[in-house]
Amino acid sequence: MAIVINGSGTVTGLAVGGLPDGTVDTDTLANTTVTAAKVAADVATQAEIDAKLNLAGGTMTGEIVLNSTNLTCGDSTSNANKIRMGASDDLNIHHDGTHSYIEDSGTGALRLLGSSIELRNAPQDNELMLKATVDGSVELYYNNAKKLETTLKGVQATGTMAAGATPLELYSGYSGVQVGSNAMLFGQHSAGADRNFWLSQNSYADGSGAEKAISTGAGSSIQMASGSIVFRTNASVSAGSSITNKNTLIMDAGNVCNFRRYDVANSNFERILAFKDGSGTERGNIKINNANVQYNTSSDYRLKENVNYTWDATTRLKQLKPARFNWITDDTNTLVDGFIAHEAQTVVPESVSGTKDAMMDRDTYDAIGNVNGTENVIDPQGIDQSKLVPLLVKTIQELEARITALEA
Numbered sequence: 042m043a044i045v046i047n048g049s050g051t052v053t054g055l056a057v058g059g060l061p062d063g064t065v066d067t068d069t070l071a072n073t074t075v076t077a078a079k080v081a082a083d084v085a086t087q088a089e090i091d092a093k094l095n096l097a098g099g100t101m102t103g104e105i106v107l108n109s110t111n112l113t114c115g116d117s118t119s120n121a122n123k124i125r126m127g128a129s130d131d132l133n134i135h136h137d138g139t140h141s142y143i144e145d146s147g148t149g150a151l152r153l154l155g156s157s158i159e160l161r162n163a164p165q166d167n168e169l170m171l172k173a174t175v176d177g178s179v180e181l182y183y184n185n186a187k188k189l190e191t192t193l194k195g196v197q198a199t200g201t202m203a204a205g206a207t208p209l210e211l212y213s214g215y216s217g218v219q220v221g222s223n224a225m226l227f228g229q230h231s232a233g234a235d236r237n238f239w240l241s242q243n244s245y246a247d248g249s250g251a252e253k254a255i256s257t258g259a260g261s262s263i264q265m266a267s268g269s270i271v272f273r274t275n276a277s278v279s280a281g282s283s284i285t286n287k288n289t290l291i292m293d294a295g296n297v298c299n300f301r302r303y304d305v306a307n308s309n310f311e312r313i314l315a316f317k318d319g320s321g322t323e324r325g326n327i328k329i330n331n332a333n334v335q336y337n338t339s340s341d342y343r344l345k346e347n348v349n350y351t352w353d354a355t356t357r358l359k360q361l362k363p364a365r366f367n368w369i370t371d372d373t374n375t376l377v378d379g380f381i382a383h384e385a386q387t388v389v390p391e392s393v394s395g396t397k398d399a400m401m402d403r404d405t406y407d408a409i410g411n412v413n414g415t416e417n418v419i420d421p422q423g424i425d426q427s428k429l430v431p432l433l434v435k436t437i438q439e440l441e442a443r444i445t446a447l448e449a
Contacts, residue, residue: 269293302329310335338427354435360388361429382422385429392428395420 105112115122117135126132131147145151160171168185172178181189190197263272272290291299300313310328317323322344328335342348362384367374386393401420407413 300327300329307331352435353439354432355439357388358432358436361385361432380424380426382424385424386422389429389432392426393422393424395422397422 114124114135116138117123118137123133123135127147129147131145132151133142133144133146135142135144143151156175158171158173159169162168162170169180169182171182172180179191180187186199188199190199263270270292291301293299302311302313308330310330310333312326313329314327315323316325323339325336325338328337361380363378364381365376365378367376382393382395383397386397399420399422400417402415403418404412405414405416
């Protein structure tokens with residue numbers, strides 16, 4: 042029977058036991074079947090194969106080049122079917138049948154290098170989960186929507202931060218934020234310590250338990266209750282206690298601002314408002330006692346110089362031009378007495394503020410309170426008519442002296 046080498050890569054016609062040594066040699070191959078041009082005499086000897094890759098698992102030198110094919114490893118069991126790298130197998134890549142692993146057990150760090158690194162879903166590759174950019178931001182995503190991003194100034198979050206069933210507490214030394222237990226705390230804080238600033242509902246309230254308050258542990262609060270906003274100082278606001286009334290400003294639903302100083306209980310006047318300049322020097326105040334209110338402009342001699350008691354008040358007073366007029370915005374056209382500011386300014390300049398015919402830009406707003414432009418409007422002058430009192434008193438004194446002289 043003839044020996045046939047089939048096109049399918051099989052050989053037929055061989056007897057049991059195969060061919061004896063030397064049966065197939067160069068002479069027995071047809072010249073046109075295998076030529077030296079097709080197979081060099083030293084293409085692949087066993088020694089060369091062993092030198093390149095020991096079939097029993099040796100060390101390979103050179104590169105593995107894959108063209109249109111895959112490097113395939115089975116599921117890892119124990120230390121089998123892993124791609125190992127490093128002198129001590131420090132880095133392993135494997136799949137255990139359920140999960141995939143990139144495992145670093147070396148002494149250094151596991152580094153992913155790139156100018157932009159993205160973590161995406163597989164196999165679709167259509168949803169971003171994390172993105173890190175060199176010299177830029179690190180972004181976290183939920184359902185392909187960015188929720189957290191590091192910025193030049195810190196961190197920017199999109200959406201809400203939920204504390205869940207337990208309080209959220211972020212502390213660094215004695216500074217922190219707590220959300221929960223009906224309170225939000227800011228400022229210096231340590232677990233169990235006094236709160237320097239807090240926003241609470243019910244936990245820090247009066248006996249009714251219905252108030253909301255912004256407060257400092259030092260004893261100041263802003264309280265919102267019963268249609269009013271209450272500003273307090275020296276209030277007792279420790280945990281679990283009622284808010285004690287002290288110095289208070291109340292803005293209530295009746296369109297009234299109430300100033301109250303609780304330690305005024307006699308005829309002594311006490312400040313309820315003070316007005317100071319940039320250096321901190323008091324220039325005026327409003328005082329109250331148990332019966333009256335004073336509106337004061339500072340007049341202490343220690344704040345003055347170049348004091349002069351001899352000047353002509355009558356001549357200056359005669360230059361003032363009291364008038365009767367009605368205000369344009371008054372639909373009733375009721376006549377009132379007063380002065381025109383710029384006219385009085387030429388006689389008693391310290392009594393008038395502002396500049397004649399001055400204008401100013403003022404914001405305009407849409408129906409929901411957003412600024413939508415500006416308009417040029419009158420910047421009105423004002424007059425403090427109490428500044429005319431010294432001129433009136435001095436004039437009366439001068440007239441009285443003249444009358445006395447005439448009577449003599």
